[in-house]
Amino acid sequence: MSEHHHDHDHGHDHDGKPIQEDELPALEAQILETSVRELLIEKGVVSADDIRRAIEAMETRGESLGAKIVVRAWTDPAFKEKLLTSSDDALMEFGIDMRPMELCVVENTEDVHNMVVCTLCSCYPRPILGIPPAWYKRRDYRSRAVREPRAVLQEFGTELPDNRQVRVHDSNADLRYLVLPKRPEGTEGWTNDQLEALVTRDSMIGVSDVRSLDELVG
Amino acid sequence: MRGPQDYGGLPAGAVDPVKHEHVPTHWEKTVDALMMLIFDQRRQLARVDESRRMQEMLGEDYHKYPYYERWLQAVAWLMLEKGVFTQEELEAKQTEVRGRLEAERSGN
Structure with a gap:
């Protein structure tokens, strides 16, 4: 039995600290954020509940939502056509509203591999994939994705044959990209759940392929 | 002319997809x-x-700001520019908040 199991007199708070608190932001940043947030609430621009809901909403976005869209496109040719040509209508079926942005879905094929970047900031298909990964916002990726995409892909462990063309799409404020990865061979007859498990966030940004069938078995 | 944000095509370091992941903190999400x-x-x-225009106005400071601090500065400047609140209101609020947060941080 542990030594302090019966020791209830050692004076510290028994509610304990079950949660490792985030590191605090710089004081000046916290002051500015708190001030802006409170002023926006006082002015009736946003409510505390709006902020809570916005955080909740961003947490529901991500890989699994994107995977549902990809798998629908893999299994429903009419939907795929709509996704590639007028993505707004296709996304509405998933309750996703990109407005005022436009989403361009780019399809990976035997001959073409697509990859997405935002060289100027970190524009990303947020209504589908949520907050972009940290590397997507960093200078390394932003600078080099457009200059030496194959080298960058290698850093993600993605090796492409020389005859597969790489197309890099530079996002902006109004136009966002999503990669439609290639459906792997050998997945005929799979259920949607099985297929969705193959699709990763990175495969929809185009820095990697979908999970390999071996990875799923493991 | 390149602005501070205009990174496309410039030499830069390697991307480390393991090290360069980060789960946003609650503050960043806010x-x-x-x-x-x-x-x-x-x-x-x-x-x-x-928002981008505001962040680019940071000039050389653009590189010094952590990502979400850049966003925060942009939100503040945008709200001032749009007249949602005034510089005086913001400064008064900051003075009050500073007192509160400093007390909180020193454990009072």
Whole structure:
């Protein structure tokens, strides 16, 4: 039995600290954020509940939502056509509203591999994939994705044959990209759940392929 | 002329997809939420390119700011520019908040 199991007199708070608190932001940043947030609430621009809901909403976005869209496109040719040509209508079926942005879905094929970047900031298909990964916002990726995409892909462990063309799409404020990865061979007859498990966030940004069938078995 | 944000094609370091992942903190999510709310269809107080313009106005400081501090500065400047609150209101609020947060941080 542990030594302090019966020791209830050692004076510290028994509610304990079950949660490792985030590191605090710089004081000046916290002051500015708190001030802006409170002023926006006082002015009736946003409510505390709006902020809570916005955080909740961003947490529901991500890989699994994107995977549902990809798998629908893999299994429903009419939907795929709509996704590639007028993505707004296709996304509405998933309750996703990109407005005022436009989403361009780019399809990976035997001959073409697509990859997405935002060289100027970190524009990303947020209504589908949520907050972009940290590397997507960093200078390394932003600078080099457009200059030496194959080298960058290698850093993600993605090796492409020389005859597969790489197309890099530079996002902006109004136009966002999503990669439609290639459906792997050998997945005929799979259920949607099985297929969705193959699709990763990175495969929809185009820095990697979908999970390999071996990875799923493991 | 290249602005401070204009990284495309410049030499840079290797991407480390393991090390360069980061789960946003609650504070970062709050700043993210404020930006998304001022952009949303209901409010339409600003657009993404306006936020970028504000961040680019940081000039060389652009590189010194952590990502979400840049966003926060952009939200603050946008709200001032749009007249949602005034510089005086912001400064008064900051003085009050500073007192509160400093007390909180020193454990009072």
